[in-house]
Amino acid sequence: MDMKQWVKDQIAAPVKKALPVLTFPAAEKMGVTTKELIYSPDLQAEAMMYIHDHTDMAAVLAFMDLSVEAEAFGSTIRYSDNEVPTVIGSIVDEDSNVDLLEVPDPREGRTGVCIEGVRKVAERVSDKPVIAGNIGPFSLAGRLMDVNEVMFLCYDEPDLVHAVLNKVTDFIIAYTKELKAAGADGVMMAEPLAGLLSPDLTEEFSNPYVKRIVDETQDDEFIVIVHNCGSSVKNTIDSIVATGAAGLHLGNAVDMAEMMPHIPEDVVCFGNVDPAAQFCHGTAESVYAATVELLEACSQYPNFIVSSGCDIPQLTPWENIEAFFSAVEHFYADSVDEDTTAAAAAAKPAPTTMTSRERFFAALSHEPVDRVPVHPFVAGTNRILTGATFPEWASSAELIAKGYIEMAKMFPEEDCVLVVVDFTVEASAWGQPVIYNRNNPGRPDGTRRLVPTADDYGNIKPVDALASERMVMHRDACKIVVDELGNEKPVFAYVMGPLSTLSLMRGQRKIRRDFSAHADDIRQAVENVTETLVQFANMLMETGIDGIMWDTYFAGSSNMTREQWTNIERDSVARLAQVVIDKGGINLVHSCQSGAYFDLQIEALQPAAISFLHPAFGCDSLASTKQQYGDKVALMGAVTPWNAVHGTDLEWDQECKQVIEEIGGDTGFVLAPGCFYPANASLGRVKRMIDVAVSATRK
Structure with missing residues (x-):
């Protein structure tokens, strides 16, 4: 034909x-x-x-x-x-x-x-x-x-x-x-x-x-x-x-x-x-x-x-x-027949009685809530509300803050503000080259790693966080957001943990290969990175944020053994968590890898909540994760983030409802994507996730 x-x-x-x-x-x-x-x-x-x-x-x-x-x-x-x-x-x-x-x-x-x-x-x-x-x-x-x-x-x-x-x-x-x-x-x-x-x-x-x-x-x-x-x-x-x-x-x-x-x-x-x-x-x-x-x-x-x-x-x-x-x-x-095209009026969300701050902190404390709290985990996507490109947005404290402030205005039912720039803020303090594209978050330049070989971990020494342009920018963005929204909503900063930061200078694939033969070198580099992150955490807490969410990507069976994580990163993240506690703040953990070691991280970081996507190590489902850890820590997640741009609105709604059904319980839960909301997705499904949470009233 x-x-x-x-x-x-x-x-x-x-x-x-x-x-x-x-x-x-x-x-x-x-x-x-x-x-x-x-x-x-x-x-x-x-x-x-x-x-x-x-x-x-x-x-x-x-x-x-x-x-x-x-x-x-x-x-x-x-x-x-x-x-x-x-x-x-x-x-x-x-x-x-x-x-x-x-x-x-x-x-x-x-x-x-x-x-x-x-x-x-x-x-x-x-x-x-x-x-x-x-x-x-x-x-x-x-x-x-x-x-x-x-x-x-x-x-x-x-x-x-x-x-x-x-x-x-x-x-x-x-x-x-x-x-x-x-x-x-x-x-x-x-x-x-x-x-x-x-x-x-x-x-x-x-x-x-x-x-x-x-x-x-x-x-x-x-x-x-x-x-x-x-x-x-x-x-x-x-x-x-x-x-x-x-x-x-x-x-x-x-x-x-x-x-x-x-x-x-x-x-x-x-x-x-x-x-x-x-x-x-x-x-x-x-x-x-x-x-x-x-x-x-x-x-x-x-x-x-x-x-x-x-x-x-x-x-x-x-x-x-x-x-x-x-x-x-x-x-x-x-x-x-023109009558067949008439659309039904959308149902109004159920009224609520708690403020976002009250609801979020009640959930973290396992206290009663009026409805399911929700955090859409939006980072760079909100740049579209500022009219800026990714390089512009990620290089300006004012534009970063504006993105989160405009998000809060557009979605007043959002129950938490997590100030995220991109994964490269911390590594850039050591001079790790970063690639920026108009519509992409910054990413490390894989051709110019600061730790090109396993023999180069010794090159990573503590640096002055106050001399880091992007760490200071992140701090300033947090201060603007706290001043504008802190009375209405919880405000947290997102910080890459020391091993996650080091991996951006080495490459995830290569650092995994180094865990066995170069554990001592990696641990020393992690401790050096931690020195700078301690200073960074203090800077952030001084802005008045409610706490820090730590990225502990490697603390799971898909990346390293329990013994390796305990040996390499455990003490460093415990030290960082203590900085937040000493400042009267709250630790949150983001651990979206498969087989996350909930027990080890709860013991080390004393988090109020863990943000996750997959069942915890030793659990075969979200429900069994809730059963084993739901009384020890609040759970945030675990909607598949990629589905925000893949599949139908109904499928997105159904997954949100299914997650609530499996791990929501009466409290101790925040509905959220299991990782960052896709950076180039429409904000339409943010609204749909919020609507699902708002309609899930707790008696």
Whole structure:
């Protein structure tokens, strides 16, 4: 099929046919499980034909299963009867030799099943194109390296990430060519994890590899449609367009009416009715209304084709799917009932009786609260409220403070202000070079580490915190925030612990390797760093802040043993914590790594709360973490921060509610992301998290 002409025809057609990502719901109609479906090319073909025969789609879409390619590389996969498979754990980390990572043969395993399923459908369909599905390069690399860790590795080990990206891109190209040979007329390539990246990181870690795939596979008879369901796409759309893909598919995290002016007229763009909140959990009436509303907003653009925002869940009621297609048909027949587009009034949050200070400190003290306290853990994201770029914001105490003050005005229900600049403030006191980009937090220059080898730890001596421009800037920002907000809200400063600070001068991957053979040298360097951090902590406490949150990233089983942490950092962080206590302040701990040593840190730092993402060491769930430690320390977390730009609003809300259900209890808990809110995410989901907390009234 001439796909170049097909794209032109879709754009020119006065009456459009929809193209939702609709595949897995066919399993319910066929009476088969997801697991049966994903292992059978015959069942996949039958499912695609069922959709073909029962809907009026612009093309036949193959399955969007983002575990297929990761499994080909050897990842562990979790299966269920009625949900898309998911990847568990990682097979590549900072200690891996990527040269040993073999590029698999796409004709084998489940990729081979998908190829054969496409072949069987292509032999039966002649009236419309068959669009296969695959995963994008950064999203596949993230599944091999762990979607949380890859975000840090982009900063700390960019060469490692690029090495993996080259491997997976080779595989995706080979897989796409096999799908093409099987009869596919195109591919919808899902790159959702790129939705977490800033524009600069997208330019570095996603788009060049996407472009390489497009350049090597797309031609007049085969197109590439790039799917990105992240909210940051609004900042990266120009570079995504520059990949040369014939089509774009955008998720419901963005406003399609705002995006369409950025899409070239000859590029077809699909989106973006919410697959979870509307298709799966809405009603036929709400799906109809949402579809009409979207069409009314975007049909003025000839290159717009209505779709779902992402893959429609398997358990979606079929009547909701029918309502979607009915809305499209009626709209283009000019017979839409205007009453169907009326939106329901939003429910008002429940009133509260405590102030933010009262609520937050009551939770830390395990005393009754009127509702769930909430801290969205926003750092550099609030720069957008100042109109400054990251380099400008992170270099000015006034702009930093303004960001937090404006946040408090925009979200008065936020219960705590944590003044964070970026991870490099402390290391810069020793002269560690930092790289700044317009839309990225500062990161250490990996090519100019102050501790380039294990023999260089001795070079790290105590320095004067008052001579550090950025430490003084951080102090001044805290003072401004305290003066403006201190009577209303708790104000804490975020400080990198001594081992975390040292790791930025050495590199996380390298310092982990040094723990065994160079423990004494590292401990001495940590003690020297601590001398400066003691001075820094005193400076911060003198501003009137309520306390300090210490970053203890390495105090967990994913980074070092209990014995190693006790030997290297324990005494130093205990000394720092005592500085805060002596000043009448409160210690908080941020420990977002896997297997965090809660018991050791509680003993050493005497924290009122621990901010965390994963279950504590020795616990198998958030609930068991609550059971074991909930009476010893308040818990802050543990919502997955990356989901602020990935997934739907409903999924974000549901995770917030689930965390409250698992570890909220009556008190001793603060709802928060388990790590920093993504720096380039929309603030919309900050509001949604706060609304969930406000509605969770405590009796």
